[in-house]
Amino acid sequence: MNEYTVEFRIYGVDLDVTAVTNELQIEPSISRLVGDRRDKARQWEDAMWSYNGFDSAQGIKSWNSLEEGLNFVLDRLWPVRSSILNYQSTYKVILWCGHFQSSANGGTTLSPSTLKRLAEFGVELFIDNYCSN
Numbered sequence: 001m002n003e004y005t006v007e008f009r010i011y012g013v014d015l016d017v018t019a020v021t022n023e024l025q026i027e028p029s030i031s032r033l034v035g036d037r038r039d040k041a042r043q044w045e046d047a048m049w050s051y052n053g054f055d056s057a058q059g060i061k062s063w064n065s066l067e068e069g070l071n072f073v074l075d076r077l078w079p080v081r082s083s084i085l086n087y088q089s090t091y092k093v094i095l096w097c098g099h100f101q102s103s104a105n106g107g108t109t110l111s112p113s114t115l116k117r118l119a120e121f122g123v124e125l126f127i128d129n130y131c132s133n
Helices: 017-024 066-089 114-122
Strands: 002-012 029-034 047-051 092-101 124-131
Touching: 002 066, 017 047, 017 066, 017 114, 017 124, 047 066, 066 092
Parallel strands: 092 124
Antiparallel strands: 002 047, 002 092, 029 047
């Protein structure tokens, strides 16, 4: 079994998440501020504006296909791509993907058209792998 989560993220110590929301005219799916609680003992050291294509009330969306999840998020962000690219000079800007797998068999593939689209979008792709039972 493979499941994927896909989020577009902008993060940095002095990121103003409200300003990002106002500029992009998109409500984040998740946002955090410097000092927000990470767990009982730790706090976040950077602010983050994150978007998965859904509002915060809908929570995290998982996909059976990484390609489907990436294209879903890219479709929604493409109109504001030029504004997004402006953040790269100051902040970390990535497409973050969580890959949840139950075995070491198989792997993720992306079509040439999706690879081309990712390159044209112009941000780093980060894939975090997790093994689940």
